[in-house]
Amino acid sequence: MSITSWNCRGIGHKRAIPILWDLTRSYKPDILFLSETMVNSNRIKDLCHILNFNHWYVVDRSGRGGGLALLWKDTFDITITQANPNYINVNVKDRNNIHWRLTGFYGYPERRKRKDSWDLLRHLASLSNLPWCIIGDFNDLLSSNDKKGTNPHPYYLIQGFRQATMDCGLEDLPLIGHPFTWIKGNLPNNLVEERLDRALATKDWHHLFANFLLSNGVAGKSDHSPITLKLQANLSNPLHKYFRFENIWLEDPDIERAVKYGWGYHNKEGVENKINSCKKYLRIWSRRKHVNLCKSIDILKLEMEKCRNAQGTTEWGLYFQLQHQLSH
Structure with missing residues (x-):
């Protein structure tokens, strides 16, 4: 807890x-x-x-x-x-x-x-x-x-x-x-x-x-x-990983093609099957084209910790750059 x-x-x-x-x-x-x-x-x-x-x-x-x-x-x-x-x-x-x-x-x-x-x-x-x-x-x-x-x-x-x-x-x-x-x-x-x-x-x-x-x-x-x-070790069960659409994907010019391909644009299956197919494809597409966002965030935090502990002129300047990048 x-x-x-x-x-x-x-x-x-x-x-x-x-x-x-x-x-x-x-x-x-x-x-x-x-x-x-x-x-x-x-x-x-x-x-x-x-x-x-x-x-x-x-x-x-x-x-x-x-x-x-x-x-x-x-x-x-x-x-x-x-x-x-x-x-x-x-x-x-x-x-x-x-x-x-x-x-x-x-x-x-x-x-x-x-x-x-x-x-x-x-x-x-x-x-x-x-x-x-x-x-x-x-x-x-x-x-x-x-x-x-x-x-x-x-x-x-x-x-x-x-x-x-x-x-x-x-x-x-x-x-x-x-x-x-x-x-x-x-x-x-x-x-x-x-x-x-x-x-x-x-x-x-x-x-x-x-x-x-x-x-x-x-x-x-x-x-x-x-x-x-x-207060003590967290004994809760790991949460099920739900599919989530990342806003950063919208900045990728290939996103429209990826959604259409995953949806099966010419496929006449039901909407539920199309949604599941699109989710699966976007997961694969994201892993291929984008770095793991959570890992990138964690790396930024580690770099901020190093800068904060070093406390030199260059390190503090870099710290605020990293904080701005983390916020973005």
Whole structure:
């Protein structure tokens, strides 16, 4: 079972569906928490069906910004308990009948409101005695090591956030992979990286899920990277591979001929047989003429990881080129 959290910085654009589809393909979350969706519930409802989630809960955007969404599969029995523009709080019961609490959190980005975020954490801690995990974009740092580049983060903000987590009995879950989840700038002299996205949990939650793994990922859009918390190995059966028409085929001048040939233009068989024949031929045609798109995407992500870890002038320039290519 796994939980993915991502500050997507808006999913109303036309590329949102393929980006989110690839996100769920790569990290296979049973629960997906999105912050800064910048859309209303109707858009999330459509995405939920496309991404094969069974349930969803939405906090609509306020004005032109904000917005939260929680999508989940039947792997969990989830009950929404509280929600507002900064969090979605739920009680969880998994297949092993283990009860715990999950909060998807989005902290105030304005420095003058950081204290409000800390007080909000304390309020959430007081709501239940269940084992608790909270994940999301906190817009806060727990250590000076959570930032790289330009001016150091103010110590009073680090101390305030750290004290709030201690008051709540929360421990920071270690992040595997690149140590930062947010990036600003594209050159070494103006590049800033911070670990704004994280997961925290109480000790009793640690006892329930001792073998967790929190990893840092990459995505084709947003200045935030997605983080995924795996609680145990995924034991679900592999999904049946349905035929899907790839939009990139429309850019191939040979597609019309391929469809006509596969359809059997002069064949008088029934429509169902023609459709099946066309699907089979397009699969063969695609393998012959096009590289495997999923493999190409995975290779791009690996190259982005290498560039992000190298952190040289050339590497960062290449990183943003690869991110643009991945988004395309």
